[in-house]
Amino acid sequence: MKKSIILLGLLILLSPLSVSASSKRSEAKVKEVDLASDEKMAFVSGENVSFDGRDLEIKAYLINRSNYVKIRDVAALLKDTPAKFDLAYDKEKQSVIISKGKNYKDPFSFKEDKRKEEKIVKETRQKIVDDKGQEIELKGYFMDGYNYFRLRDLGKVLDFGVAYDFKDQRVLLSSDNPKLADVFEEDYFTPPVNKIKTKGGEENISFLIYGFDECPYCQKLKAYLDGKGIKYLARDIRDCEGKKDEVFKEFYGEFAEFNDRVYYPTHIMTLEKDGKKISKCVVGFEKENYDDIFKKIYDNTYFVEK
Structure with a gap:
């Protein structure tokens, strides 16, 4: 699988290090208080x-x-x-x-x-x-x-x-397996496939967002994709340390200055064609940048193997 990453300057949110997501966590309502x-x-x-x-x-x-x-x-x-x-x-x-x-x-x-x-x-x-x-x-x-x-x-x-x-x-x-791994449902990280119109015809493209509801740039990205009628999958991986390591290794390795954390939103776009997958990773959100990305997708110049 071919892959690359775009990092959008200041429009990134730092990941808090966490443990385990569950529905019970979302039930906790935080009161508005001033904390030191x-x-x-x-x-x-x-x-x-x-x-x-x-x-x-x-x-x-x-x-x-x-x-x-x-x-x-x-x-x-x-x-x-x-x-x-x-x-x-x-x-x-x-x-x-x-x-x-x-x-x-x-x-x-x-x-x-x-x-x-x-x-x-x-x-x-x-x-x-x-x-x-x-x-x-x-x-x-x-x-x-x-x-x-x-x-x-x-x-x-x-x-x-x-x-x-x-x-x-x-x-x-x-007590005897320090490498115990998180357990996910089958296809937990498998996004739906969109048929996107391009100059060359319809292309099969999927959109996977690693982010969370409180993240303002995640919200903007989702609203942008919703406006285009794009189906996507959004997953919160703040708690999934193994998955964070996997995402970092696959998409962040070439950026030494960001070598200690995953930022949100991290957006993986994948083209599936002729039995191959080409993935692009964009971190953060800027409307102008995404306008350019979708123009390149339409022109068949975005998912280019290097």
Whole structure:
């Protein structure tokens, strides 16, 4: 498959790093409040969770669409598993010490959170180190006397698997598979094919948008395509880290200055012809640029193999 990318200067939105999308997340209604730079809104998470194939409940909060949990709960959950680790606290250095390969003393238990309303939380300043004194970078938030850390980040640091099942809408945890992958419905990322009129006749072209509802340039792009009667598929991949890596590797690799993130909207247009696929990637939205793109599509000069 041939592919190329166009980056539209300033009209791009930076991706927040998140965990797992589900319908439950969209139910959380954020009140209009003034937040300091180190503050976020936290909601009680209602996610279903599967750990090593069995259902369980774990106390978690949604912050920036991501599940945040207490590290001690994870230590208790992973007790007697390949990903076990112990926790200690150095009062003198005010550091939490993580020791991989050792069991945490307490068994895992779940206590239902009776809180229903959202809560403002602050970034934690808690220092975390391994048993050799090396600092571990984990961004977290402080709430009700405890530090909460992003579940996927803990999985990466502590070598246990964290993924999301988009079919059954549940968080997946594995004690022995740190490369656990997200699960999608068949054709989840397959856009409809449009028959677009060109000088050379009708062409089969599909339009796949990686973006999200709150993104203003995503909204403008969708409105533009709607105005042309174009059928497209829009997917939010802020939570799909494996998919983000795939999109970045395929379309962003040649742009070294943007080598650490995927921007939204990332719009993939694909021509299918004679058993071949040629894909073009456009990041951001400028009407003038898209007017030019569709003129080139009509002139059969846009999808050109290099």
